Amino acid sequence: MFRKRFAVAWVVAAAALTAPACAVAQEPDANPEITERLVRGDFTVAHRPTVPVAAAERVADRVEAARAMISAYLAQSPEYAGPPYDTPLEIVIDPERFGPFQSRSSIYLPEARVLNAHDGVEDARTDLGIVHEMTHVLAASFNRENRDRFYDDGLAVFLQHRFGWEPNYPDFGLDLYLAVARAAAEHGGLVPLADAEEVRGASETRIGRKLAYLEEGAFTQFLIERYGLDAYFRVYQGAAPAEVTGRTLDELEADFFALVRATAGRAGVELAEAAD
Secondary structure, three states: OHHHHHHHHHHOHHHHHHOOOOOOOOOOOOOOOOOEEEEEOOEEEEEOOOOOHHHHHHHHHHHHHHHHHHHHHHOOOOOOOOOOOOOOEEEEEEOOOOOOEEEOOEEEEEHHHHHHHHHOOOOOOOOOOHHHHHHHHHOOOOOHHHOOOHHHHHHHHHHHHHHOOOOOOOOOOOOHHHHHHHHHHHHOOOOOHHHHHHHHHHOOOHHHHHHHHHHHHHHHHHHHHHHOHHHHHHHHOOOOHHHHHOOOHHHHHHHHHHHHHHHHHHHOOOOOOOOO
């Protein structure tokens, strides 16, 4: 099934790579209350006047650091195609958002989380997910144009896990392979990678959505650890995995799941054969 899902994507990969490298996202309507602009180098942080300047400065600090870290990591590979957008980066502290969101070169952060972080409120989400969203700004897979974010969110989850300031969704600082194992045990089994995007977008349970995110991030880590960053980016940008790794996607999935099961066994986590 995994093989079938990506077969068409490989056929259109060449066309996708010459087109804009992301799916067309719906920009949120501009909030007329967001009137303040903090300028930091070549990007801005937009916010309401009620947001303390120090809170906006803290966001700007993290955005600046996240962009530098992610850019340096991605630039290690000559296969990295560079940022997909040429518009200026804008960060919007939005009172109407409940979760972080990226659209092209804009990142929207929930105002409530920004204020909690500024006030020192204990919150598992005070990291704000800036690394995750910045990854989407700086890199786009060949398949994002088809509204398939399997590789995009995989890379974002992996880099958020590696470079995020505080433990954050979906792994909250836990080893990604172990996080997959524990979530899969709660869910009733691993989700086939071919179904991860569908499960993430349509899951009726939070654990299904969380597991799909975790599998995408852990599979990214698996590919990079086993085959290297250059090989990973070739697949990320549309090359058939068998041509790059010598293993088909079905075989890579089997290898990845075997690693997750081994991790589960060492941790005493019992996994069913497959999710219902």
